[in-house]
Amino acid sequence: xxxxxxxxxxxxxxxxxxxxxxxxxxxxxxxxxxxxxxxxxxxxxxxxxxxxxxxxxxxxxxxxxxxxxxxxxxxxxxxxxxxxxxxxxxxxxxxxxxxxxxxxxxxxxxxxxxxxxxxxxxxxxxxxxxxxxxxxxxxxxxxxxxxxxxxxxxxxxxxxxxxxxxxxxxxxxxxxxxxxxxxxxxxxxxxxxxxxxxxxxxxxxxxxxxxxxxxxxxxxxxxxxxxxxxxxxxxxxxxxxxxxxxxxxxxxxxxxxxxxxxxxxxxxxxxxxxxxxxxxxxxxxxxxxxxxxxxxxxxxxxxxxxxxxxxxxxxxxxxxxxxxxxxxxxxxxxxxxxxxxxxxxxxxxxxxxxxxxxxxxxxxxxxxxxxxxxxxxxxxxxxxxxxxxxxxxxxxxxxxxxxxxxxxxxxxxxxxxxxxxxxxxxxxxxxxxxxxxxxxxxxxxxxxxxxxxxxxxxxxxxxxxxxxxxxxxxxxxxxxxxxxxxxxxxxxxxxxxxxxxxxxxxxxxxxxxxxxxxxxxxxxxxxxxxxxxxxxxxxxxxxxxxxxxxxxxxxxxxxxxxxxxxxxxxxxxxxxxxxxxxxxxxxxxxxxxxxxxxxxxxxxxx
Ligand code: AGP
Numbered sequence: 173x174x175x176x177x178x179x180x181x182x183x184x185x186x187x188x189x190x191x192x193x194x195x196x197x198x199x200x201x202x203x204x205x206x207x208x209x210x211x212x213x214x215x216x217x218x219x220x221x222x223x224x225x226x227x228x229x230x231x232x233x234x235x236x237x238x239x240x241x242x243x244x245x246x247x248x249x250x251x252x253x254x255x256x257x258x259x260x261x262x263x264x265x266x267x268x269x270x271x272x273x274x275x276x277x278x279x280x281x282x283x284x285x286x287x288x289x290x291x292x293x294x295x296x297x298x299x300x301x302x303x304x305x306x307x308x309x310x311x312x313x314x315x316x317x318x319x320x321x322x323x324x325x326x327x328x329x330x331x332x333x334x335x336x337x338x339x340x341x342x343x344x345x346x347x348x349x350x351x352x353x354x355x356x357x358x359x360x361x362x363x364x365x366x367x368x369x370x371x372x373x374x375x376x377x378x379x380x381x382x383x384x385x386x387x388x389x390x391x392x393x394x395x396x397x398x399x400x401x402x403x404x405x406x407x408x409x410x411x412x413x414x415x416x417x418x419x420x421x422x423x424x425x426x427x428x429x430x431x432x433x434x435x436x437x438x439x440x441x442x443x444x445x446x447x448x449x450x451x452x453x454x455x456x457x458x459x460x461x462x463x464x465x466x467x468x469x470x471x472x473x474x475x476x477x478x479x480x481x482x483x484x485x486x487x488x489x490x491x492x493x494x495x496x497x498x499x500x501x502x503x504x505x506x507x508x509x510x511x512x513x514x515x516x517x518x519x520x521x522x523x524x525x526x527x528x529x530x531x532x533x534x535x536x537x538x539x540x541x542x543x544x545x546x547x548x549x550x551x552x553x554x555x556x557x558x559x560x561x562x563x564x565x566x567x568x569x570x571x572x573x574x575x576x577x578x579x580x581x582x583x584x585x586x587x588x589x590x591x592x593x594x595x596x597x598x599x600x601x602x603x604x605x606x607x608x609x610x611x612x613x614x615x616x617x618x619x620x621x622x623x624x625x626x627x628x629x630x631x632x633x634x635x636x637x638x639x640x641x642x643x644x645x646x647x648x649x650x651x652x653x654x655x656x657x658x659x660x661x662x663x664x665x666x667x668x669x670x671x672x673x674x675x676x677x678x679x680x681x682x683x684x685x686x687x688x689x690x691x692x693x694x695x696x697x698x699x700x701x702x703x704x705x706x707x708x709x710x711x712x713x714x715x716x717x718x719x720x721x722x723x724x725x726x727x728x729x730x731x732x733x734x735x736x737x738x739x740x741x742x743x744x745x746x747x748x749x750x751x752x753x754x755x756x757x758x759x760x761x762x763x764x765x766x767x768x769x770x771x772x773x774x775x776x777x778x
Contacts, residue, residue, distance in 0.1 A: 181358025185238030210235030248293030260304030448602030483584030523551020654750030
């Protein structure tokens, strides 16, 4: 949600900021701006994309200190005025901000009563005015920022520069990520390592409440009480190449196509063929503790939640422990009963989703045992949990999640195997699952090879105003994820239902204008699913079936046949054609596939 970049060093800041903003644009993309310090602050900001900003940043924008921002609107419409950076009235202080200042209305009213004129509708502009006032009364920018933040209620990741201190940037974090990048006689900061990896892979993540002062020759970090903190730099595994489209037309197609390798990385070093178990050292749990849980509760948002539903099913089937998934965004607000015998699992690709992070914090506050399934190493959720499983899926840039979804499902299969094998899952069943997991990457290749056929089907179905997705039990989360992908990137209305529930209401919607995508695996529910297809077709509904073989009777208009794995693992494979269907539908409809309207990659606000 919004992107921040900051630079201080011997080079010109503007090209570095623009390049960094381009890398961050997937986090928010309705307006963008930069400010550079060179005998005063030079500002350019526009409604639109970073490419539009680059057109208005003149070549004479020199200066080795600057901050930049790409925005996803919260307070005020996307406009030139509301774009960040925001300046103080005397144009001394510039601020970029991610997050939400909850008491902005009250602070603004006080400032206006004091004669300050606001140029934007944003909550952020109050910070610029307040820091400027504090800077007049304090000897350091650091102190001015610290003092201002004491009066602020809400979440923030901020970067601040002062025209009168041309060699330093102050950054601070509370609920919105800030990463410091350590260069050779130059320093960087950003809301995501994506903006930094071209320049440095040595980074430091700020904790909530921390503030850092960056100068070209180094940095210092401080806790909220101004005590200096000691930080150990981390080396980022990913380099700039991981953030390129790699010759694909869109990041989304690249990320869909990478899944054979990404899930291989998720499994790598974790499968044991001798005892048919999964080694998950990151859980930090011995066998006795692993056996002690009586329930598993999974939380996550959006697609992460749907992969959690796949995970709950895997855990119930393989480990026979009652398990369920719930949106973290709901869980955190309902004062949940936290049970000491339950293992809580938080899922997040970015590791920064605010609702999921807040749910984890609530669980920990109440003494819950929480593990994470996270992609971004060192992210806030990864740091907050008691242990976990990293996906190692590499950076996911496209707003729609694909490879993280399937890697999360694979991580759940590993967790289910781990929990199962310390209980009653037999070695034979353990072997069946291990072998099934090993077959997945090759089978995904086979599905990807059907890309052209799926593209044709996508064109055929994309012009319908609405589509129904149905699946039973293991197929239901697959249907939900398929509908989510389609609506998210093609803007075609898509509704997902358990196939068993169709006749209890939504069948009324079925007709020639509303085709159904039906998830029909070859499992014990095959006949039930085929009956549902018959009911749909009897009402004039068209059916696109995704399954393991053509039905004998003419129950579907079109069929995508995919390879069969073990029944528990089939949902992972059934997801792939639906990703391709959504992708090609979005392309056919001319949508902005990687940056769909109104969305952002990491939702770091409530
Ligand atoms: C997925 O396609 C969505 N963009 C969205 O639902 C996403 O999965 C959700 O916001 C959670 O993100 P996270 O995994 O980074 O926490």
